[in-house]
Amino acid sequence: MKLLILFFLLIMAIQDYKTGLISNLLYLPLLFYVRYDVILILIFIIIFKNYHYLEHYIGGADIKIIFIFLGIYAWYDILVWLLLASLLGMIVMLFKRTRQLRFFPCLWLSYLGYLLWL
Numbered sequence: 677m678k679l680l681i682l683f684f685l686l687i688m689a690i691q692d693y694k695t696g697l698i699s700n701l702l703y704l705p706l707l708f709y710v711r712y713d714v715i716l717i718l719i720f721i722i723i724f725k726n727y728h729y730l731e732h733y734i735g736g737a738d739i740k741i742i743f744i745f746l747g748i749y750a751w752y753d754i755l756v757w758l759l760l761a762s763l764l765g766m767i768v769m770l771f772k773r774t775r776q777l778r779f780f781p782c783l784w785l786s787y788l789g790y791l792l793w794l
Contacts, residue, residue: 680683681709684702685741685780687702687769688737688745692778692780693780697737734779735779740747761782761783761785761786764782765779
């Protein structure tokens with residue numbers, strides 16, 4: 677399962693890096709592993725209702741993958757994964773001296789690093 681998720685994240689990261697957009701069809705195989713619960717649905721509704729405040733800071737693809745991971749992994753794993761991705765993103769932005777970042781490659785690298793750490 678983890679290797680399949682890693683493979684689809686790699687495809688998404690390449691697509692995000694090249695085009696800036698990620699196809700919604702790439703999320704479908706990951707949805708088979710999601711365990712739905714009430715808290716996840718409530719958080720999704722809150723984010724969906726307030727997305728117009730967030731749209732300049734985080735993309736729709738990032739939100740989708742975070743919600744899929746919230747349904748698959750434990751909260752602790754998600755927090756560590758996002759922390760690693762955010763630190764990597766800040767380092768990339770520091771070296772590139774840019775204010776915009778394609779975040780999905782950082783998400784993929786942090787997921788790979790987290791899998792190797794386990």
